[in-house]
Each structure stands twice: as structure tokens, then as C-alpha cells.
Amino acid sequence: MRSLSPQVVLSFMKKEFRQLSRTRAMLFLVFGAPLIQVLILGFAVTNEVKHVKLYIEDRDNSALSRTLQQSFSSTDRFNLIDNPDNIKATDLINDWKTQVVLTIPPGFGKDLTLYRKPALQVMVDGLDGNSAAVALSYVQGIIATFIKSELTDTRKYPPDAIFIKAMPAQVEIQDRMWYNLDLNSPQYIVPGLVVILVTIISMMVSAMSLVKEKEIGTLEQLMVTPVRKSELLLGKLIPYWLISLFEISFVMTAAHFIFRIHFAGNIFTMGLLAAVYLLTTLGLGILVSTATSTQQQAMFFAWFLMVFMLLLSGFFVPVRNMPISIQYLTLLNPMRYFMNIAREVIIKGNELKYLWNEALALFVYGFAIFSISVAKFRKVTK
Amino acid sequence: MQDIIQVRDIMHQYGDKTALEKISLQVSQGEIHGLIGPDSAGKTTLMRILCGLLNIQSGTVSVFDLDVSKKFKEIRSRLGYMPQRFSLYQDLSVEENLLFFARLFSVTVQERNQRLPELYAFSRLEQFKSRRAGALSGGMKQKLALSCALVHRPELLILDEPTYGVDPVSRQEFWQMLKSIQKGGTSILVSTPYMDEAELCDRVTLIYNGKVLASDTPTKIKANWNKVVFRVTSPEMKELEPELVKIIEIESCQRFGNELHLVLQADEAASIINQLETRFDEYMPMLEQIQPGMEDIYLSYMQAVQHKEPSHAG
Numbered sequence: 254m255r256s257l258s259p260q261v262v263l264s265f266m267k268k269e270f271r272q273l274s275r276t277r278a279m280l281f282l283v284f285g286a287p288l289i290q291v292l293i294l295g296f297a298v299t300n301e302v303k304h305v306k307l308y309i310e311d312r313d314n315s316a317l318s319r320t321l322q323q324s325f326s327s328t329d330r331f332n333l334i335d336n337p338d339n340i341k342a343t344d345l346i347n348d349w350k351t352q353v354v355l356t357i358p359p360g361f362g363k364d365l366t367l368y369r370k371p372a373l374q375v376m377v378d379g380l381d382g383n384s385a386a387v388a389l390s391y392v393q394g395i396i397a398t399f400i401k402s403e404l405t406d407t408r409k410y411p412p413d414a415i416f417i418k419a420m421p422a423q424v425e426i427q428d429r430m431w432y433n434l435d436l437n438s439p440q441y442i443v444p445g446l447v448v449i450l451v452t453i454i455s456m457m458v459s460a461m462s463l464v465k466e467k468e469i470g471t472l473e474q475l476m477v478t479p480v481r482k483s484e485l486l487l488g489k490l491i492p493y494w495l496i497s498l499f500e501i502s503f504v505m506t507a508a509h510f511i512f513r514i515h516f517a518g519n520i521f522t523m524g525l526l527a528a529v530y531l532l533t534t535l536g537l538g539i540l541v542s543t544a545t546s547t548q549q550q551a552m553f554f555a556w557f558l559m560v561f562m563l564l565l566s567g568f569f570v571p572v573r574n575m576p577i578s579i580q581y582l583t584l585l586n587p588m589r590y591f592m593n594i595a596r597e598v599i600i601k602g603n604e605l606k607y608l609w610n611e612a613l614a615l616f617v618y619g620f621a622i623f624s625i626s627v628a629k630f631r632k633v634t635k
Numbered sequence: 636m637q638d639i640i641q642v643r644d645i646m647h648q649y650g651d652k653t654a655l656e657k658i659s660l661q662v663s664q665g666e667i668h669g670l671i672g673p674d675s676a677g678k679t680t681l682m683r684i685l686c687g688l689l690n691i692q693s694g695t696v697s698v699f700d701l702d703v704s705k706k707f708k709e710i711r712s713r714l715g716y717m718p719q720r721f722s723l724y725q726d727l728s729v730e731e732n733l734l735f736f737a738r739l740f741s742v743t744v745q746e747r748n749q750r751l752p753e754l755y756a757f758s759r760l761e762q763f764k765s766r767r768a769g770a771l772s773g774g775m776k777q778k779l780a781l782s783c784a785l786v787h788r789p790e791l792l793i794l795d796e797p798t799y800g801v802d803p804v805s806r807q808e809f810w811q812m813l814k815s816i817q818k819g820g821t822s823i824l825v826s827t828p829y830m831d832e833a834e835l836c837d838r839v840t841l842i843y844n845g846k847v848l849a850s851d852t853p854t855k856i857k858a859n860w861n862k863v864v865f866r867v868t869s870p871e872m873k874e875l876e877p878e879l880v881k882i883i884e885i886e887s888c889q890r891f892g893n894e895l896h897l898v899l900q901a902d903e904a905a906s907i908i909n910q911l912e913t914r915f916d917e918y919m920p921m922l923e924q925i926q927p928g929m930e931d932i933y934l935s936y937m938q939a940v941q942h943k944e945p946s947h948a949g
Contacts, residue, residue: 264738470722478739479712
């Protein structure tokens with residue numbers, strides 16, 4: 254028997270690219286869809302908290318309480334709402350009129366100047382827990398800044414004016430959001446989207462392309478030629494492997510210009526780990542193709558896998574926020590590791606040596622899944 | 636003559652359904668061998684086994700004196716197979732398909748440059764070489780599939796119902812192509828549900844329900860068949876047919892268009908015909924003996940098998 258022939262693999266690749274370039278739907282799926290997805294989802298899937306509706310119930314009505322109000326109105330994080338009809342604060346929340354209510358008690362200004370610790374009440378609509386927590390922290394931050402500025406900026410008052418002479422004794426927290434200073438949402442979302450896109454392209458498209466050969470009968474025709482299965486698989490998968498790697502660069506470049514996303518890490522680290530991750534997804538593609546006989550079935554099957562991988566990857570909900578049992582389950586999900594890697598490398602600029610746990614998992618899954626699926630493919634095709 | 640295909644006692648089952656029941660078959664070097672039978676007779680199963688696409692469940696199969704279950708890779712490089720369904724890349728052009736398959740069979744560039752014009756000349760596809768395969772007509776698709784199966788000059792060509800659903804003119808052309816391939820020294824095993832194509836083969840194997848009914852040259856099959864066929868025509872065919880069916884001496888009574896074919900044992904034929912002529916005088920039947928066609932013979936063998944095993948009937 255002859256050995257593996259590079260020419261045969263090459264002619265397969267040529268054929269694959271040729272077919273791809275002639276199928277309009279595939280061209281769109283590979284080049285158009287990812288761009289549109291990143292564009293739309295990059296804007297839509299956001300966990301930024303901005304323009305939160307805030308009602309300030311000022312029962313003090315002092316100079317200080319009005320200054321406090323101004324600090325809230327000067328940021329785009331809150332939109333102050335009016336309450337001309339004097340509706341009860343809790344009803345405002347119930348009616349979706351406001352998400353946050355800040356109550357300034359009578360005597361707030363006076364207490365503050367007298368070194369007392371006046372209490373402020375903040376009510377937050379906790380329906381969307383994440384946003385509520387973030388909004389609450391913004392409120393706290395603004396209040397802290399307000400007190401600090403009142404404390405230091407004594408020049409704006411006449412010498413005999415009442416002002417805060419000392420900070421109420423408390424621990425002052427200074428926040429610094431590392432790696433993503435402004436909590437810029439696309440910066441966090443887009444690397445995740447890239448992972449999803451390459452998973453879709455490599456897994457679904459490779460599965461569909463293999464099943465298509467089965468469906469139209471060419472696989473059988475190929476099987477009666479002296480072509481080796483390794484040549485067939487290499488010839489069919491290398492194009493999708495290349496396209497997926499191209500896809501990552503393409504989408505990241507586009508995201509850089511559209512969302513000003515900064516690629517902090519080493520591109521080669523990312524490329525290397527992506528190449529390994531693709532072994533897993535291409536392997537799953539082969540596996541799907543061996544279990545199905547039409548492109549439609551393959552599509553459903555791949556989608557089924559995709560939903561699980563996606564939801565357990567930490568893209569929407571961070572893995573550490575999941576119940577412990579589910580957290581263990583995510584260890585089986587190769588996408589989880591690559592999701593982590595993509596974020597670490599792209600956002601934090603982390604180096605390979607700090608990611609060896611994830612990288613090792615990717616290697617193990619990649620080679621295991623790829624070998625199993627190749628073996629399965631060999632068995633079902635004769 | 637040497638046997639290029641030797642099949643011995645092949646059985647094949649899909650689940651509990653038997654597709655092939657102890658089939659044996661020999662195809663000699665250089666002949667066109669027809670595998671004749673209706674749908675679900677087991678033709679495709681047999682051909683897939685010969686190509687190594689199905690595992691052999693029991694029995695032995697050798698092609699080029701090589702065991703198919705062990706040496707199928709070696710066999711494949713010397714074999715051309717054209718499946719029943721058009722199985723080329725519809726989104727590649729005629730030429731791209733040919734070049735792709737030439738590459739898969741490791742045909743050298745020199746050889747290819749010589750082979751392609753030959754194939755074009757013989758299939759008359761040259762003017763369509765840049766057309767996508769999917770845009771070809773049914774007959775042209777078959778010619779392209781045949782050309783792809785021939786691109787590596789195989790010693791044996793296995794064709795699964797190549798003329799099924801092809802118009803009569805293209806069918807005739809196709810058979811002329813097969814004859815010229817045979818002249819080039821290639822042996823051919825071709826399956827067909829069309830009985831008239833049997834006459835175009837050097838030897839045929841009649842197959843039904845996974846069993847071989849007969850296997851020989853068409854002339855010998857006819858000569859060895861000890862029955863005669865009478866053609867019956869009558870103005871009152873509708874009334875006559877049910878009457879004739881009831882007569883047990885008549886082996887079979889099949890309708891062929893406007894006429895009935897009666898199959899009778901050769902030695903009893905004369906007396907039965909006499910009886911019929913007097914008995915059904917009122918219907919004014921015209922009875923005349925005709926040369927049996929392959930279809931008459933096939934049906935007669937088939938009924939014999941059905942009578943033996945009524946469970947298989949229908």
C-alpha cells in the first residue's frame with residue numbers, strides 16, 4: 254500500500270476551497286455571518302450598567318443635599334427622574350418608573366457638618382441582580398466622592414460657612430478595574446464571541462461538509478478509490494482549520510477597529526492554543542458526521558452540542574457563579590477552557606505559562622476527541 | 636478464460652432481512668457480464684461486496700484472484716465502480732471532476748494528458764468540459780460518471796444500473812461505449828433491470844430475491860430452457876385472460892401490452908394449444924409460437940422459485 258500522498262491531500266483541499274467558493278450560503282456563513290454577529294452582538298450583549306433610572310427623594314433640601322443630587326445628574330450612569338405627583342418611592346419601583354431610589358433624610362446636611370454619620374437610604378430593584386449590584390456600587394462610589402470633595406474643597410465656601418471639616422470615620426474603598434478600566438462591555442464580550450464563532454465554523458461546517466459527501470454519495474465513490482482515509486480527512490479538515498484561524502484574525506481585527514478592542518496578549522499564544530482547540534471542534538465535527546446521514550441531521554446534532562457547550566462555557570454566566578455540581582460538569586466542556594484562554598490572552602495579555610492548566614486540558618481533549626472520531630470515521634466508512 | 640471475479644456462496648443479511656442467499660458467480664476476463672434482476676433482487680448488495688464497501692458475512696469473494704476481505708485496497712486501484720446514483724461533485728465542472736479522480740488514482744500528469752482527450756472523444760463531453768456536473772443532462776451525467784470510473788484505465792469495471800432512467804437513445808449510446816471499453820481489454824460487470832439489455836451481454840446472471848436463477852450466455856440460457864412461449868391475441872382479451880389463468884397446465888400467463896404470453900412445457904405444448912383453440916373458440920384467440928425473450932425466461936424461473944417457497948412470493 255502506498256504512503257500518505259501530499260498531492261492527494263492537496264487536491265482535496267483545492268476541491269474543498271473550490272466548492273466552498275461556489276456555495277453562496279457557505280460563503281456567507283464563513284465570512285458574512287461572523288462579522289454581522291460580532292457587530293450586532295458586540296453592541297447588544299452588554300453587561301454595562303448605564304442610564305439607570307434614579308429617583309432622589311430629597312427630604313433634607315439643604316445646600317449639601319442639592320450638591321449631592323448634582324453629582325448624580327452629572328454622570329451618564331444615572332438618569333434622574335422627576336416625581337411631580339409625589340408618588341411613593343416603592344410604587345415608583347413597582348411601576349418600572351425607576352430602578353433606584355435614593356432617600357436623603359431630613360437633617361442630612363446638618364448632620365454631616367456636625368461630624369455625625371447621617372444615614373442615606375438606597376433602594377434598588379433587584380430583578381436583574383447583576384445590574385442592581387453594579388448600580389448600587391455606583392451609588393456608593395458617587396456618594397463617597399461627594400463626601401470627599403466636600404471635605405477637601407473648602408474654598409468654595411465663604412470663611413464663615415458651614416462645611417464638612419472632617420470625614421466621618423470609615424474605611425475608604427478605592428476601586429480600580431484592572432484590564433478593562435471602563436468595564437467596556439465589548440472588550441469582555443467579543444473574545445467570547447470569537448470563541449463561539451470558530452466553534453460554529455469548525456464544528457458545524459466540517460460536519461456538514463463530511464455529511465454532504467455521504468448524502469450525495471461521493472463518500473462511497475471516494476471509498477472505492479485508493480484514497481486513504483487519513484488523506485481524505487486531512488484534505489477535508491485542513492481547509493476548515495485554516496478558515497477558522499483566519500476567522501479569529503479577521504473578527505479580532507474588525508473588532509479592534511469597531512469596538513477599539515485592545516489585543517493585550519501574544520498573538521502567537523492565541524494562535525497556538527486556537528489551533529489546538531480546533532482539533533477538538535473538528536473532531537466533534539467528524540463525530541457528528543459519523544452519527545448522521547443528512548446535512549439536516551448533522552445541523553441539529555451539531556446545534557444540540559453547541560448549546561450545551563455554549564451555556565456551560567462561561568460566556569453568559571461565569572462558571573464560578575454556577576452550582577458546584579454544574580461547575581464540575583463544565584470541566585468536561587472543552588469550550589470552557591478556550592473561552593477562559595481567549596479572555597485571559599486577549600483582555601489581560603496573560604502568558605502561556607500562566608495558562609498551562611487550560612492549555613493542557615485543551616491538548617488532552619483535542620487529541621482524545623480527534624483520535625476517537627477518526628477511529629469512528631474509519632469504522633463507519635469502508 | 637480466466638475468472639476475474641469469483642464469488643462463492645455469498646450470504647448477506649441486513650438485520651433479519653436476507654439480501655443474498657448463497658450466491659455464486661464467475662465473471663471471465665474480457666467479457667461483459669450482465670447481472671439481471673428487478674429492484675431488491677440483491678444486485679447492488681453484491682456489487683458493493685465486490686468493491687469492498689460491505690463486509691462479507693459468509694462465503695468467499697475474490698477479484699483479480701485477490702481476497703476482497705483482505706486486499707480490497709489493492710483491488711480498488713485496478714477497479715472502476717460506478718454506483719447507481721450519480722455520485723460526483725455537482726458543483727465542480729466536468730473537467731475538475733475528471734482531474735480530481737485522476738489525482739485520487741495517482742494517475743501521472745503524462746498519462747492524464749493522454750487519457751483525457753481519449754475520454755472526451757469517446758464520451759463527447761469535450762464541449763461541456765467547463766460546465767458544472769450538476770447542470771448536465773441525465774445521459775451526460777452517466778457518461779461523465781463512466782469517464783471518471785475509467786480515468787485510471789481499470790482492468791474491471793463494475794456498473795450498477797448505469798442505464799436506469801436514461802432515455803433510449805442515450806442507453807444505446809451507452810452500450811456502444813461499453814462495447815468499445817470491452818475492446819480495450821476491460822472486463823465489465825453491469826447490472827440492469829432491463830431484460831432486453833441481457834442480449835447485449837456476453838454472459839448474464841439472472842438474479843431474484845438474493846438467488847441466482849440462471850447464469851450462462853443468453854443463447855445457452857434460451858437453449859436450456861425446456862419451455863415454449865405462445866403469443867395470444869384476441870379481440871375479447873378482457874374475458875379471455877381470467878379464463879386462461881385458471882388452466883393449470885399453463886405455467887404462466889403474462890400480459891405484455893396488448894398480448895398474453897403463455898409459457899408451456901415443450902412436450903405438452905401441442906396438445907394444450909389444440910384444447911385451447913377449441914375451448915375458447917368464442918373469443919377468437921390467435922395463438923402463435925414465438926421465440927422466448929429473456930423476460931419470459933426470467934419470469935418463468937422466478938415463478939418456479941416462488942412456487943417452491945411461497946413465503947418469498949410477492
